[in-house]
Amino acid sequence: MQLFNNRYHFVDSHCHFDFPVFAADRAAVWAHCQRQGVNHLIIPGVSPEQWQTAAQLCQQYPGFYYAAGIHPHWIEQQHWCATNSAGLLDETTQQQIKQLLGDELTRVQRGAGKYCVAVGECGLDKLIQVPLALQQQLLGLHTELANQFHTPLIIHSVKTHNEILACFKQQPPRYGGVIHAFSGSLEMAQQFIAHGFLLGVGGTITYERAQKTRATFSKVPLQYLLLETDAPDMPVCGKQGERNSPEYLPVIAQTLAQLQGVSVEQVAEVTTRNAHRLFGLPE
Numbered sequence: 001m002q003l004f005n006n007r008y009h010f011v012d013s014h015c016h017f018d019f020p021v022f023a024a025d026r027a028a029v030w031a032h033c034q035r036q037g038v039n040h041l042i043i044p045g046v047s048p049e050q051w052q053t054a055a056q057l058c059q060q061y062p063g064f065y066y067a068a069g070i071h072p073h074w075i076e077q078q079h080w081c082a083t084n085s086a087g088l089l090d091e092t093t094q095q096q097i098k099q100l101l102g103d104e105l106t107r108v109q110r111g112a113g114k115y116c117v118a119v120g121e122c123g124l125d126k127l128i129q130v131p132l133a134l135q136q137q138l139l140g141l142h143t144e145l146a147n148q149f150h151t152p153l154i155i156h157s158v159k160t161h162n163e164i165l166a167c168f169k170q171q172p173p174r175y176g177g178v179i180h181a182f183s184g185s186l187e188m189a190q191q192f193i194a195h196g197f198l199l200g201v202g203g204t205i206t207y208e209r210a211q212k213t214r215a216t217f218s219k220v221p222l223q224y225l226l227l228e229t230d231a232p233d234m235p236v237c238g239k240q241g242e243r244n245s246p247e248y249l250p251v252i253a254q255t256l257a258q259l260q261g262v263s264v265e266q267v268a269e270v271t272t273r274n275a276h277r278l279f280g281l282p283e
């Protein structure tokens with residue numbers, strides 16, 4: 001499937017392209033992306049060991065960037081993760097997280113890890129077993145480091161928009177970020193925008209039944225939006241059950257253009273500019 005030629009320029013702002021599911025054909029998939037104008041991609045962080053894989057891919061493929069973060073799904077799998085009697089991360093674990101993130105972000109400031117452009121993905125998720133209080137504590141540590149290193153955040157929020165807003169109120173992120181794969185009302189979208197955040201537009205909008213999210217994205221000004229696939233998850237409509245891929249980013253751009261009543265060219269131009277500005281990507 002080839003929707004567009006490369007006269008457009010797209011950024012996939014959230015793509016787990018480092019995952020093993022892409023190991024066999026990553027170069028071919030990326031070549032196809034580039035033929036369609038998808039020529040920048042951001043790999044979110046999920047665990048400290050994985051940051052290294054992401055950093056290596058960034059050296060190998062021009063146009064790749066990554067973020068350093070511990071995804072709430074992955075925290076309990078860290079061999080150094082320990083909790084106290086209240087079920088929260090113990091003092092040593094908290095220090096460990098600050099140290100790991102701090103070292104990674106210091107490398108960036110020294111120029112050695114210049115591909116690291118954000119802190120995340122981090123956030124809250126009500127569909128996983130990890131206690132919410134522990135997830136909130138982990139999010140707080142990420143926000144602290146993002147503020148300290150003048151870096152935007154990549155936020156994962158599943159059925160927790162109000163809880164995320166409460167965390168932002170308590171500890172405001174100073175350098176903005178993105179609510180990845182945003183789904184929700186216009187009113188909720190506006191609250192995140194008021195905190196200096198952009199909203200990640202993913203494959204959800206390609207489904208007719210996602211009426212609320214489609215209505216929201218028909219109204220939020222383009223200047224607050226980023227495009228993302230969240231590949232290999234979140235397949236676009238018609239591709240359910242298949243591995244999602246950054247190759248489908250143009251499908252999302254086309255749907256957004258229809259919802260907004262603008263040209264795909266405009267969607268490409270504005271969302272790409274937004275991504276470059278938020279993450280400080282070179283032209």
Ligand SMILES: [Zn+2]
Binds near residue numbers: 014016121230
């Ligand atoms: Zn993700």
